[in-house]
Amino acid sequence: MADRRPLIRESSALSDTASTHALPSPGFSPRSRSFGFSTVNPYVSPPSSPPKSISRPGYERIQSDATAAGRRNEYANVLHEEDEEDSISDTFSRRSGSGLGIGSPGASQYAASKRVSIQTIPRVPVGAMKSPSIRSPSFTLSPPGTGDPLMGGFPRDSAGSTPDLRRERLSPKEDTGGYKESGRGVLKKSRSSESGDYQRFIHEADTQRLHKGSPSIKSAYEVDFRPNQECPTQNPFYHPSFTWLSITVIIICLFSTVFSGIFLGLAWKGPRYGKTITTHGSLKPADAIVLTSVMAKLIELSFVTSFVAFLGQVLSRRAFMKDHGRGVTLSELSMWRWVVQPGVLITHWETAKYAGITVLGILSLLSAVLSTLYAPAATALVQPSLRFGSWDHRILVGQVKSSFSNTNYIKEICETPIRSDTPEIGGSTCLQIEHAAQGYHNYQRYLASWNKQANRGNGTTDQSKRPPGFGLLHENTSITAQWINIIDTKEISRKYKRAINNVSLAMPHSGVFQAARDQRNGILQPEELNSEGIYFLRASVPSPVMHVLCANMEKEELAPIVYDEWHNNETVDINNWPILSSNVSTKNTTKVDKLFGWTKKDDVSRLDYPPVFARLPMPFNTIMNHTSFPWGRDTIYLLGQGGADATKNYEGQYFLCQVKVSMTPFCSTEYNATGSGGSMGAYCEDENDNMAYIKSLSNATQNLRVSDWKDIGFDWSNSMSLNTGIMDANASNSRLLTQLILQKNNDGDYDLSPALPSPAEALAVMSGCTILMGALDTPFVEFWVC
Known part of the structure; x- marks a missing residue:
């Protein structure tokens, strides 16, 4: 021993x-x-x-x-x-x-x-x-x-x-x-x-x-x-299973797991909070951002704490396993720093070289990446932010107070401080001022767009590619109109052996603007989100259309419909024409009866009778047809004569234009709301457009005439100085309009000019404001429901 x-x-x-x-x-x-x-x-x-x-x-x-x-x-x-x-x-x-x-x-x-x-x-x-x-x-x-x-x-x-x-x-x-x-x-x-x-x-x-x-x-x-x-x-290195430290770690793990799961669900679904988070609500956008950032940071810290505790337990158990364990290395002991201080992977990359290829090292590297990117990911995916969602199909409601183009209702809502006039005269005066303000503004912007195209030299005779119509609603919503029912001007002109200028301008339904802001629809407005919100709305509603048909004519061809050209030895002026026009009508035949639809078969209402003008306008002047007929006529007429300017002489060339309004079911209206305003446009004649009104109501009337617009058209033409030719006023608007008469091209055919708008296009844009105002508080269908 x-x-x-x-x-x-x-x-x-x-x-x-x-x-x-x-x-x-x-x-x-x-x-x-x-x-x-x-x-x-x-x-x-x-x-x-x-x-x-x-x-x-x-x-x-x-x-x-x-x-x-x-x-x-x-x-x-x-x-x-x-x-x-x-x-x-x-x-x-x-x-x-x-x-x-x-x-x-x-x-x-x-x-x-x-x-x-x-x-x-x-x-x-x-x-x-x-x-x-x-x-x-x-x-x-x-x-x-x-x-x-x-x-x-x-x-x-x-x-x-x-x-x-x-x-x-x-x-x-x-x-x-x-x-x-x-x-x-x-x-x-x-x-x-x-x-x-x-x-x-x-x-x-x-x-x-x-x-x-x-x-x-x-x-x-x-x-x-x-x-x-x-x-x-x-201190003892063996601890009981349930201590305040172990319970705290378990609570931290549960917090990290539960709330990270909630954040994952929010990021996956991307819910829309609606009016829960608004500028004027209980939870403001700034508060929601701070709350999300704090919660994301807490989840990140709890995850790091949980993983470091897990890492310590694994390494401690490995260190005490003498029968089967291999012990721990210094690089493994430093793996917790990778998660807490990811920059250590750069400054001390040697440790990652030895321990990074192990299972525990890979988990540590993955945890370091996740903990570093968690807060930015939560900010991008979970934090409430303004983003576009998918289209939400729903039925909207809106106020309906009048029929379309009801001149009495439009005069009533016209804002004026004058209280001494009668409602009819005061309303008409206010309405003409509003027509002049909107009409001239829209017309000027349209001409400015043409000026840009003329300067660039990229004009075209294709109606669909020419500058679209322009409008303005409520001073902050721009309107984009679309040309529809496009014809071949050259071919039609050859058929009638004269310049034929026929255009149709579809405007969006302005009532959609009011419906989008109706509280019953629950649409979150941009001003409720610090004026940073934006949304798109597409409405399956009919669109009003402005139709303008113009034809070049000679003086002899106009004589049957010009009162002053008749041999009655009566002088016509601005003073006696209102009285004479009330009883003036004619069945005289003209060369354009078929073109304008003057059949002259209805002797009772005389709706298909041709118009009668007081006199032939002087060069650079226009005159309107204000002859009165029983209710139901839907058109107004304009007659103008060109003049001689510095480079061209159009004197003796007349053009006659017909202006009317209808409703079409082949369009839809899109409204885009932003914090500084919005935009609205009409989208028509697209077979793939499922929001077209004809898709919602297959038996809708395809070309519904609007007879009430004639009264609005009279006020509009007076406000735009289009009837000043009766007294040779030489209005600027009339002069500019007569300079747009269609001329023959180099091939000898009448066609649209690639550098200038046509008279019909100009009149359609100029009168477009009338159908925008006429659609306010009106039905979203083609008929009136009592």
């Missing part, structure tokens, strides 16, 4: 036969009292003269507690060590002579074999394990004053340094005697020290660290080294 005594035993004497020279006395004797404490010198006083050779005595440990022998027996079957004498001898032989004085010039045979047996620790469930005791071991402290007051050494029972886990001293062989004999055998082979008292003094301080109660340089493989007592932990 091998000797299982401690590896190193301390003795009160360094040698049984000889001792080294002492250093010069600093004024203290080995047995002197220091600071009032009595100590016993464990060393033998050096002789007066050094001997020729010094043999190092063996060390003998004096047990400080009663359980030393028991501990030796307890650990006897744990650690087997051999060749102590040869190892120590070889160690001493390799020392330099200037060290502690224990080296010898002779070299002994070092035992190459060293067998270490470590008892495995069985795996026990964490809940059943208990942490080692953190109380100090039961050893007897050395009395005060055991340290060296001169050299500042540690007391014999205090930890002079961090425990050294290296094996610097070997246990004695099993076939040798006791530890004492082994030590003496080694020292016999060592050479004598040349350092004398100085080596003895230094070695004295070194051996004091080898006391049993001190956590010193002993190896963990020595049978008498107890980490749980010599190096006690401050």
Whole structure:
């Protein structure tokens, strides 16, 4: 049975036969009292003269507690060590002579074999394990004053340094005697020290660290080294399953999981919050943004905390698994920094090179990326923001107060501060001012668009590609009209052997604007979102259409319908024409009866009778037909004559235009609302447009005449100075309009000019404001429902 005594035993004497020279006395004797404490010198006083050779005595440990022998027996079957004498001898032989004085010039045979047996620790469930005791071991402290007051050494029972886990001293062989004999055998082979008292003094301080109660340089493989007592932990590393810390981690994990799931659902569905988040509501857009950002950051922090806790548990479990675990590396211990401080992956990329290819490393890298991008992703996908959604099919409601183009209702809603006039006269005056304001503005913008095309040289004779009609509603909503029922002007002109200019301009239903803002429809308006909102609305409603048909005519061809050309010897002027026009009608035949539909078959209402003009207008002047017929006539007529300007002479060339309004079911209205205004347009004659009114009501009337518009048309023409030719007023609007008469092209055919609008186009745009105002508060169908 091998000797299982401690590896190193301390003795009160360094040698049984000889001792080294002492250093010069600093004024203290080995047995002197220091600071009032009595100590016993464990060393033998050096002789007066050094001997020729010094043999190092063996060390003998004096047990400080009663359980030393028991501990030796307890650990006897744990650690087997051999060749102590040869190892120590070889160690001493390799020392330099200037060290502690224990080296010898002779070299002994070092035992190459060293067998270490470590008892495995069985795996026990964490809940059943208990942490080692953190109380100090039961050893007897050395009395005060055991340290060296001169050299500042540690007391014999205090930890002079961090425990050294290296094996610097070997246990004695099993076939040798006791530890004492082994030590003496080694020292016999060592050479004598040349350092004398100085080596003895230094070695004295070194051996004091080898006391049993001190956590010193002993190896963990020595049978008498107890980490749980010599190096006690401050806190237990095994914890119960349910503590405040574990419960907190569970709560954090649940918070991260639940709210990240909620955020994922919100990002996936992208709900529309409607009036929940508005400028004037309980939750404002700015507050919603802050709330979302805070919640996203909390989810990110809770995720990082949960993953770091998971990482710590995995690495801790791996570190304590001695049977199956491989331990942990420094790069694995630094993986938590990847998640907390992703910049470490750049500054310390070496750690990722070693640990990044493992499963745990890949999870850590993925967590670092997710935690870094979570807040920006939440801002982009979850944070309430203005974005376009899908089309929402629903039925909207709107106010209906009048039929389409009801002149009495339009006069009533016209805003004027004059209260002294009668409602009829005051309303007509206000309405004409509004017509003039809207008509001139729309006409001017339309001409400006033509000016741009003429300057660029990209004009065309194709009606569908020419500048569209323009309008303005409520001063902040621009109107885009569409040309429909497009004809081949050149071909029609050849058929009638004259210039034929026929256009149809479809306007959007202006009642959609009011319906979009009706509170019953619940549409969130831009002003409710800090004027940053925007939405699109497409309505399946009919659209009003302005029809203008113009034909070039000669003076002789107009004589049958010009009152002043009749031989009645009555002078016509602005004063007597209102009286004469009330009873004037004719069945005279003209060359354009078929073109304008003057069949003259209805002798009762005379709706198919041709118009009668007071006189032929002067050059650059226009005149209107204000002859009165029974209710039901839907058209008004305009007659103009060209003139000679600086480059062209159109004097003697007349044109006659017919203006009327109808409703078409082949269109839909689209309204786009923005914070600074909006836009509205009519979209017609598109077979793929499912929102066309004809798709909602398949039996709708395709060309419904609007007879009420004639009264509005009279007021409009007066406000636009189109009837001033009766007194040769030379109005600017009339002059500009007569300069647009169609002329023959280079091929000798009448066609649209690529650089100028036609008279019919100009009149359609100029009169478009009348059907915009006429559609306010009117039905969204073609008929009136009482």
